[in-house]
Amino acid sequence: MKTAVIGASGYSGGELLRILAAHPDFEVTAISAHSNAGEDVTSIHPFLQAYSGRKFIEVTSIDWKEIDFVFLALPHGESAKIAQVIPEDIKIVDLGADFRLHDANDWNKYYGGIHAGTWTYGLPELFREHIVGQKRVANPGCYATAIALSIAPVISFIQGDIVVVAASGTTGAGRNAKINLLGSEVMGSLTSYKFGGVHQHTPEIEESLYAISGQDMRISFTPILAPMPRGILSTATAKLANWISTKEMHGMVSEFFRNEEFVTVLPLGQMPQTSAVYGTNRVHIQVACDEHTQRVIISAAIDNLGKGAAGQAIQNANLMCGFPESTGLSA
Numbered sequence: 001m002k003t004a005v006i007g008a009s010g011y012s013g014g015e016l017l018r019i020l021a022a023h024p025d026f027e028v029t030a031i032s033a034h035s036n037a038g039e040d041v042t043s044i045h046p047f048l049q050a051y052s053g054r055k056f057i058e059v060t061s062i063d064w065k066e067i068d069f070v071f072l073a074l075p076h077g078e079s080a081k082i083a084q085v086i087p088e089d090i091k092i093v094d095l096g097a098d099f100r101l102h103d104a105n106d107w108n109k110y111y112g113g114i115h116a117g118t119w120t121y122g123l124p125e126l127f128r129e130h131i132v133g134q135k136r137v138a139n140p141g142c143y144a145t146a147i148a149l150s151i152a153p154v155i156s157f158i159q160g161d162i163v164v165v166a167a168s169g170t171t172g173a174g175r176n177a178k179i180n181l182l183g184s185e186v187m188g189s190l191t192s193y194k195f196g197g198v199h200q201h202t203p204e205i206e207e208s209l210y211a212i213s214g215q216d217m218r219i220s221f222t223p224i225l226a227p228m229p230r231g232i233l234s235t236a237t238a239k240l241a242n243w244i245s246t247k248e249m250h251g252m253v254s255e256f257f258r259n260e261e262f263v264t265v266l267p268l269g270q271m272p273q274t275s276a277v278y279g280t281n282r283v284h285i286q287v288a289c290d291e292h293t294q295r296v297i298i299s300a301a302i303d304n305l306g307k308g309a310a311g312q313a314i315q316n317a318n319l320m321c322g323f324p325e326s327t328g329l330s331a
Helices: 011-020 079-083 104-110 124-131 142-157 201-213 246-256 306-321
Strands: 002-006 027-032 069-072 091-094 136-138 158-168 219-225 232-240 263-265 283-290 295-302
Touching (some): 069 079, 069 306, 124 201, 142 201, 142 219, 142 232, 142 246, 142 283, 142 306, 246 283, 295 306
Parallel strands (some): 002 027, 091 136, 158 219, 263 283
């Protein structure tokens, strides 16, 4: 598949290029980055020596007749503009938020501007049958991936709202220079942000949970900026409708993910950690039931650039094109 990566100078774009360099079925023939057009790919991504001698190009330089597949790794609000000019027969995975939400009011509230529409939501472990063969897929957000996969297996056992606290590495904020993301500001410090239920992944999580359960679930979500480059550790809790022991719940969550290659429910006593999933498309999950408060607690670790972005995008692309789902993702 002749493949274009648009927005390739960002962190997710670089991770896409890294994985695609070893993918047997996608050949990267166009590497686009508007602000870096004309620069060597290795000047921005020095670890990508497989692309030595290649340069970033403008989107307008791409000959769409020579492209079979496109990955859009652009800031929110930019993908829709590019998607309009891409021919309909070319398959696309959008790593941005532009086509994730069904509700235009939620888009206006959390992102602002005109809602571009809705594409198939690309969380394979929950919606695989809808992704196979599609031409347009919206890759989930990084937090949304970890949180939705945490809650999905226990959703029929809980009542009331769901409280989530999740920490992310700084690459989740993108590559633009910001004072609060400087190393000297971040290292040795933790801070909450988008405090008070205003994080843009909230409606996305609620929509995906409604799609699998038919229930309107409310999420109270507090994100935390962690002093590390990449990784997400999320912890979700909810009131149990009826008491279930940790051992029973662990067994049911393990059964839920039994056939999922990229999800590991860890043995009891072993906790998820971001270093264990670094650079992979993996999810590590642990569950417990708190008898004192009658709540279930689910912790999950992912790499925000892997399963939270580029890895999952390639997992979706494999499904869209009929390739084995794990192709190129075995590292």
